[in-house]
Amino acid sequence: MFAAIVxxxxxxxxxxxxxxxxxxxxxxxxxxxxxxxxRFAMDRTTRQHLIRLAHDNGKRLGLLA
Incomplete structure (x- = not known):
């Protein structure tokens, strides 16, 4: 999606x-x-999961092209 721009x-x-x-x-x-x-008192595992999710979404959208 964004790969061309990147x-x-x-x-x-x-x-x-x-x-x-x-x-x-x-x-x-x-x-x-x-x-x-x-801010919402989430544990480290949840934080790591959100970071991985952001990374995977970036790949899928083409931001890491």
Whole structure:
């Protein structure tokens, strides 16, 4: 779904900058998931499950192309 956009952005930024940006965005998303889990007193296992789910959804949508 988003794979074409991701590929274009990677070509525009270059592989190195793209990977840096992607890493920062992934880290930010993990922080948001962690804060959500902390706010609602969810255990570590649930947090890990949500992070894996986000990763799988990213693959399915083409964000990790």
């Amino acid at each position: 590929v274009l952005i990677r070509k525009y930024l270059g592989q190195k900058k793209f990977n840096q940006l992607r890493g920062k965005l992934i880290a930010l998303h993990v922080q948001i998931i962690t804060r959500f889990c902390d």
